[in-house]
Amino acid sequence: MKLVLKKTASLIITLFIVSLLAFLAFQIIPGDPTTKILGTNASAQKAEALREQLGLNRPVTERYLDWLVSFLQGDFGTSYSYLRPVSSLLADKLPVTALLTLLSFALTALLSIPLGIASGSMRSQAADHLAVITDQIIMAIPPFFFGIISCYVFGVVLKWFLPGNYIPLSENAAGCMGYLLLPALSLALPRIAMTVRMLRGSIRDELTENYVLTAKSRGLSRREILLRHVLRNAMIPVVTFLAVSAAEIMTGTIIIEQVFTIPGIGRLLVSSIGNRDYPVVQAIVVLLAAWIMIVNFLADLVNHWMDPRLRS
Amino acid sequence: MKNPTKKKKNRYLLTGGILSGFMTALIVCGFFWTPYSTTAMNAREKLQPPSWRHLLGTDNFGRDVFSRVMQGAGTSFLIAVMVVVIGCAAGILIGSLCGYYGGIADLILMRICDTITAFPAILLSLVIISIAGSSESNIVLALGILFIPSFARVVRTQYAGIRDLNYIKAARLEGVRTPRILYAHILPNTLPILIPALTIGFNNAILAEASMSFLGIGIQPPKASLGSMLKDSQNYLASAPWYVLGTGFMMVVLILAFSLLSEGIQQSTT
Amino acid sequence: MKKRIAVLLSLSAALCAPGLVPGTTSVMADETENASSGRTELVVGLSQDLDNSLDPYQITAAGTREVLFNVFEGLVKPDTDGNFVDAVASSHSISEDGLTYTFTLRDGVKFHNGETATCDDVLYSFETCAQTATNTAVVGALSGIQDITASGNDIIITLPEANSSFLSTVSSVSIVPKDYKDQATAPVGTGPFKFDSYSPQDKAVFVRNDDYYGEKAALTKVTCRIYEDANALYTALSAGTLDLAFHLTLDQVNNLSNGYEVIEGEMNLVQALYLNNGKAPFDDERVRQALCYAIDIDGILDLTEDGHGTKLGSSVYPSFTKYFDESLVDAYPYDPQKAMELLEEAGATGLEFTIKVPSNYTPHVDTANVIVEMLSAVGINAHIKKVEWSTWLNDVYQDRDFEATVIGFDAAYLSPDALLQRWVSTDSSNMINYSNKEYDAAIEKAQHTTEDEAQAAAYKEAEKILSDTAANVYIQDLADFVVLNPEFTGYAFYPLYAVDFAKIRPAG
Secondary structure (H helix, E strand, C coil): CHHHHHHHHHHHHHHHHHHHHHHHHCCCCCCCHHHHHHCCCCCHHHHHHHHHHHCCCCCHHHHHHHHHHHHHCCCCCECCCCCCEHHHHHHHHHHHHHHHHHHHHHHHHHHHHHHHHHHHHCCCHHHHHHHHHHHHHHHCCCHHHHHHHHHHHHHHHCCCCCCCCCCCCCCCHHHHHHHHHHHHHHHHHHHHHHHHHHHHHHHHHHHCCHHHHHHHHCCCCHHHHHHHHHHHHHHHHHHHHHHHHHHHHHHHHHHHHHHHCCCCHHHHHHHHHHHCCHHHHHHHHHHHHHHHHHHHHHHHHHHHHHCHHHHC | CCHHHHHHHHHHHHHHHHHHHHHHHHHHHHHHCCCCCCCCCCHHHCCCCCCCCCCCCECCCCCEHHHHHHHHHHHHHHHHHHHHHHHHHHHHHHHHHHHHHCHHHHHHHHHHHHHHHHCCHHHHHHHHHHHHCCCHHHHHHHHHHHHHHHHHHHHHHHHHHHCCCHHHHHHHHCCCCHHHHHHHHHHHHHHHHHHHHHHHHHHHHHHHHHHHHHCCCCCCCCCCCHHHHHHHHHHHCCCCHHHHHHHHHHHHHHHHHHHHHHHHHHHHHC | CCCCCCCCCCCEECCCCCEEEEECCCCCCCHHHHHCCCCCEEEEEECCCCCCCCCCCCCCEHHHHHHHCCCCCCCEEECCCCCEEECCEEEEEECCCCCEEEEEECCCCECCCCCECCHHHHHHHHHHHHHHCCCHHHHHHHHCCCEEEEECCEEEEECCCCCCCHHHHHHCCCCCCCCCCCCCCCCCCCCCEEEEEEECCCEEEEEECCCCCCCCCCCCEEEEEECCCHHHHHHHHHCCCCCEEEEECHHHHHCCCCCCEEEEEECCCEEEEEECCCCCCCCCHHHHHHHHHHCCHHHHHHHHHCCCCEECCCCCCCCCCCCCCHHHCCCCCCCHHHHHHHHHHCCCCCCEEEEEEECCCHHHHHHHHHHHHHHHCCCCEEEEEEECHHHHHHHHHHCCCCCEEEEEEECCCCCCHHHHHHHCCCCCCCCCCCCCHHHHHHHHHHHCCCCHHHHHHHHHHHHHHHHHCCCEEEEEECEEEEEECCCEECCCCCCCCCCCHHHCEECC
């Protein structure tokens, strides 16, 4: 319990630092947001009035606290280029990215664990080599390359889906999931390969431990040893790794959304960076950072709960 | 028990070594010589399929894809090398001091490193580029800085473990100066861990650069990198698949080569 | 009193955006869909996002204007031949002296919000447009109106002096409901299609206006999907996701293999390597001329379009038959030797500069690539910087922070002013900071000349000045390749940047 409190406190402090950095980073950039909104021809009075309205004339600390408070209340400011609240932009796009991340993570977890166990307990040398080679190759394929190829093969040639025709979840849930399947798989593949490799290694390591020999000598079957004893320990590093994957998948969507034309926050982030639309960039960065840190935090807790050595 | 794995080790090292040696040779060669000019355009040679003249065919401006892939891989390679050098040099400096001396500075620095490593490189480099503007040197700098923590961590752990060993204590007693202890006595012992970290970092840098160029905020024409070529070639997937496949294949092989190599090194030293 | 024809600056940085018309929301590629020929929903692909504001007076991008062409109308509007036909007005007449225009309001024209258009709305529209429009050419033209009044169902506009191109100005004033405040996000006009919804970076939906006074559109719904990325759009097209896409390149069209009908027309753009005349080294005429000699336009056409496309020579494209000056096309024949001499003379050898180009417009990016290669032959080291479309609008168009750019300018309405006014030295949309007194005078003269021939001559003189001073490296009016799902027919080209959804109908 004490540890949970400690970790929570450290999470909150880190989040606070990240929000401060995200805020300050975009303050030091040269350029005046009023020219972005009003254009270069605006009169000085108009610009001044807008500065006043946006609160740009107040000290930085005051602005930061204001920004933080409204941020926590869900008010992320107004986009310079879309002239609408950032929260309304994100309300459209965030669920799409979240869904894609979730789907991809589910694929990673559901496919990699059985594959990893199979590969870790495999006894045929030839099959093992084949598995290792396949694994290495898949790890080396960048998700966007796989995405391009699968758009072409499954979209243009086989016509299993229509690239560029994203179907909103509200319109047709099955269609939406169908559309997201390939992008999710593109993101998941290298993660699956890495997880399999890790699980395989960790099962092999565990199998050489003394307690396995003891169990064997007590007449337990290999299968029983594997599932009841080895796996529990072997999974510990894998859980942490999967958590990191959840974070990386979320950022991976930035690119994969472009390949499959999915209207998520990735596209919004990239174009907002191009437009120097900082309220949008700020909001996305802080939200992504929060997501990453919370996932890591949860992984820590799970890890702790699974690993008796850490508990004592 | 160890025998079957021993055999595999060599295989990783061998395949990885040959592949990465070959790729490096090809890339270094590309800095000085390519079969065709990488920029000269020719309307009559547009989108030619692979042949003996053009091993990977030609692109939509009639440029030889193989020559461009050589050069593009070179750009990616150079960026990755510089990123790793920056990350590794700064990482060794920070990691060695933190690990050797410990204390409150160590605590704070490692906490910062933890926070940075928690973020995927691509996200942070996008933010840095959005502030500093997109140019080749900014990409190198952004990625380089982001790669520091991972090296610092690895190095610090090593130093913290080695600093209390007897031979270091002995060196201290003999009056060997600290920089010498840090970099002549301890550093060589961290290599078995550092070298695989280098190759993994190298691969991550290749991927990060490719992703950024693919998003259009990396390398700009007429210069090419594997990422920007992949982006350009996408339009011609149906009519000139060799363009996409040639570029993508090069990237996959490059990454594969170095990850096999790192795997091999890791196994042969543990 | 002088009649100042205001020049609207329709600066539409027009780009050739490939747009596609989307058909039904889910054009599933299965056979059942084909069986029920007579689909009335179209899916279009756009290669750029719409402007931030959809208010007809605030539009800057041609890509937005060509789509909203279906939503907004003026008292009159252009047809496919460039003539003006009555729209919100049921008839119009011009007094013999050319000073008084009388427009009779059409009975029962309904806005998309259900209200009936009145003379008050018309007066409001003219006033609001004159005060708020971002298009300087339009604002200028409207400021030349002496008087505008309503009498019964008639709108009477009085000019201080005759102006043969005044109808084109009238056509550019979209009639909107008085005091309606939400044009920016929920535009309301009188056109054959109603705005339904818009989601940034995703799609814009238009539905048929069933209360349209004229012939109602055959299509019931048009979904414009936004790609912002040429590759994504092209992949969607290859897979049959889209029913209509426009502004494609020849390479793209040649590589499509799934039975689209390909229609070739002209893009109606002035594509050029636009040079920032206000910034060294391009403030030196000799450097600009050197670039003109160093760039082989035929070579560009061959490399990017197999020779399609029409060479220009100045800031007017050939659809303006009366004003296009063919003799300027070859003013700068390809001559790298001469280019190098000029550079040396100007002390600009080893010149290095950056071309900013919007990444979503393949034809412009391709052209920029070829230019860079050609310039390297005369020792000029040019770099390309691909930027997002909205970044281009901000940095290059609005802030003029660039050295060179490849883009196409369209005419927002059918007057040479729409293309030429912007280079007047005081014009607020003079992106290239062009400043030439003779040019200003020539345009001024053209705008105040009422006699047709003399006016055309004055415009041509202005065009020649642009060419002589090498204001920009003029390249081409691109060939416009449109692909249409064969289930539909009726795509029509206009002499300006417009896509008319109302003419498209199910085939057969």
